[in-house]
Amino acid sequence: MTKVLNSLVRLDPGNNSLSASNTHSPAITSQPILLKEENTWHDKLGIWIPNDLFPYVTDEPVYTSNRQAKIKGQHYEPGCIYWLNGIRKRKAAHKLAVRQQKEYEAREVKRLAYEEELSTRAKLWGTSSNRIEYREDMCKDLTNFQDHFHKKITPLTDRRSVLQNRLTQGKNVYKTNKQLLQLEQDFGCFNIDYFSVMDDCAPHYRYKGHTSDDTKHLELRPHKRPPIPSTNIDRHNSEVKKLRLDILSPEDSKVFTLP
Incomplete structure (x- = not known):
């Protein structure tokens, strides 16, 4: 029964006879009342509004x-x-x-x-x-490079130890000396470029102003247009604009005589 009355109130909010029997009627209060249903009566606008x-x-x-x-x-x-x-x-x-x-x-x-x-x-x-990440990344790269360097040079140092032990024992002296000589030449030629292992495009290298070769080539801009385009189609693009001499003002051209 209550649901039926509420439905009638929503259909006819100005019906005073129904509002007298329903405590939720908007006619007896100036404040909007949130109902259990989906809509709420708005006194100022006089309409039902979804909650x-x-x-x-x-x-x-x-x-x-x-x-x-x-x-x-x-x-x-x-x-x-x-x-x-x-x-x-x-x-x-x-x-x-x-x-x-x-x-x-x-x-x-x-x-x-x-x-x-x-x-x-x-x-x-x-x-x-501002510089902590730069320092940490540089330290990590240096550590990684040292590990890589150690990994590559360890076989050479191990072979040197083996050959020196052979000489100490007097085994195959001539052949061992020849192998040691070749090994020393290998040590002399041994070199690992730092940036062959590290990525020189990493942000911490650009932080200090390092510029990669690709960027340098791009900044040359060989196809850059002249700074001031000319309307003369016969003018060559490589022509350099001549500097205009400054015109002296009348004040500058005056000759002052000494008293």
Whole structure:
């Protein structure tokens, strides 16, 4: 029975006879009451509004276009389908703003935590937060290069130890001396370029102004146009513009005589 009365109230909100028997009637209060159903009565507008849209209904009208909104012109009648769509867009915009605000706050928390971590690491290295990553990356590359260098040169040093032990034991002296001589030549030619192992395009090398060969070639810009294009089609592109001599002013051309 109560559901039937509530349905009648929604259909005829101005019916005082029904409102007297229903404590949820908007006729006896000036404040909107959230009902258990899907809609809520808005006293000022005099319409039923879905509960999910009610918090987004303000005194600001829903204009028919962005241009009308700028000039405060035509707007939709509250309660029509276009007005409800406008309120739904307002709700979606609010949720988007809330989500973006939360994402921004989360990024700020991560950024502050990362800066705090950088500051702690920088104190251990005795440097600033701006240079700590550069120093760490350079140290890692140097360690990796040393490991690579050690891996490549270890077979040569091991072979030298074997050959020297043969000489100490007096085994195959002539052949061993010849092999040692060849080994010493190999040691003399042994060389590993640092950037053959490391990536010279890494950010920490560009930090100190290191420029790769590809970038240098690109910066030459062999097909660069002249700074001032000419309307003369017969003029060669490589022609250099002549410098114009400054014209002296009358004050500069005056001859002053000594008293």
